[in-house]
């Protein structure tokens with residue numbers, strides 16, 4: 026899980042998984058690194074080249090509707106995206122995010138301006154994420170959200186769903202490469218919702 | 220199953236999830252899993268990465284090759300080969316290229332049983348709701364985990380009921396009704412929820428139409444959908460009756476006319492007369508929403524003894540090899556071909572830009588598929604409109620979107 030500083034990248038409008046990665050690429054490649062240069066290429070041409078590790082996508086609209094393609098998440102991760110914030114998400118995209126260890130935070134960014142006297146997180150702003158307390162903060166920015174269930178945080182820390190599931194079905198050594206931390210044996214494994 | 224309590228809760232309880240309330244996280248047994256060819260290569264890669272080579276029960280897993288049928292690209296060809304080899308290695312069922320779209324096959328071959336839990340690596344898996352299967356689209360990691368463990372985790376969704384009433388225009392089709400639901404209500408009331416269609420309209424639909432309506436559950440933003448028991452839908456289904464005091468969304472279709480979804484969202488639909496006259500260069504008839512026998516029969520009826528407009532490219536892709544063979548036997552494909560349509564092998568066809576005709580820049584496509592996001596068919600500079608097969612076939616004849624009056628004479632043929 027990314028613990029460094031996050032840099033806000035604003036995206037506007039309803040975003041589908043077709044916008045994030047056109048279908049053709051997931052039929053051509055399985056390596057997310059080969060898909061990363063093509064993210065948003067139809068909707069926001071040129072954006073992919075500007076992504077850097079630690080970028081946080083912040084949207085005021087529903088994000089990730091449509092197709093089930095998990096590659097929409099793996100390609101964003103490969104492009105450097107480490108957090109997605111939107112008021113609501115397409116169900117499957119949301120689930121895929123947590124499954125791959127990318128926090129997807131449901132936060133009413135705009136409402137926070139009124140209630141929290143917060144500024145809208147501006148393009149390029151540096152922010153920090155507190156998943157456990159449910160807050161996105163930065164200079165002048167304070168956006169609250171309902172903290173995800175503890176097991177979702179656990180899964181993101183473990184690097185996703187499969188590191189947890191497969192750690193149980195085979196010797197731990199083989200799973201090690203995919204884990205930042207050791208998963209607790211007692212924690213239920215799951216995609217947490219949707 | 221009982222007709223008066225949310226089906227999703229009953230199915231979850233019957234699969235080891237207990238009597239969980241909406242919002243709770245549960246683990247459930249999975250009955251069947253199917254994969255499509257855009258994700259199976261990634262699942263194969265995940266198995267290799269994690270050093271896993273076994274699935275819980277290969278007889279309950281199917282691989283369908285539907286998105287790249289006549290493979291147009293060497294990279295895709297390599298992925299198809301990898302996924303095929305992987306399916307063979309784990310002993311899963313293979314539906315090869317040309318067998319059809321996963322969701323069409325799943326209904327024909329009984330992969331969706333009433334009351335079962337089915338996972339598909341494709342968002343339109345919700346089609347299983349046509350026969351009251353809790354059928355859920357999921358991404359590659361969820362699918363891989365369920366293949367290995369035979370289980371998955373769910374958040375129990377709330378249920379919302381939807382009742383359609385009134386008498387629509389004679390050319391109104393189920394696709395138009397779903398587009399109208401989306402225009403009137405948007406996604407918000409359905410997002411993450413289980414949607415149960417209730418009332419006479421939903422119970423009057425043929426199985427093909429029920430599948431069409433169920434397939435678009437994901438366009439509503441729903442987690443799953445259920446249609447009621449009705450003649451022709453098979454055994455084991457129950458009627459749907461909202462419990463007393465339940466929130467029921469009501470939609471009147473009194474006098475409603477066919478609808479056209481304008482570029483670039485299925486939410487953007489308008490009355491057909493507001494779009495009538497728009498030039499159409501390319502008509503695509505097919506997809507898991509409107510590629511079944513009923514759809515092809517309707518198109519054949521419209522174009523019989525007529526000619527496709529000389530400036531229109533009319534592409535017809537049957538949803539499965541069974542649909543293809545039936546349409547052939549009944550003469551529909553001959554009628555379409557003689558009229559000037561181009562009939563392709565079964566599969567997803569041109570729906571998602573992975574094969575079939577990619578539209579040119581500036582071209583306007585009228586398609587019977589379920590979503591018209593920008594670039595969906597492989598070119599962000601094309602404009603995609605959505606409609607029912609009736610409207611699409613009529614447009615293919617005249618090279619523009621017809622008016623409601625023009626359709627009525629076709630309906631009466």
Ligand code: SF4
Nearest residue numbers: 343506507567570571
């Ligand atoms: S027909 Fe279109 S929407 Fe249906 S599974 Fe194929 S690509 Fe997806």
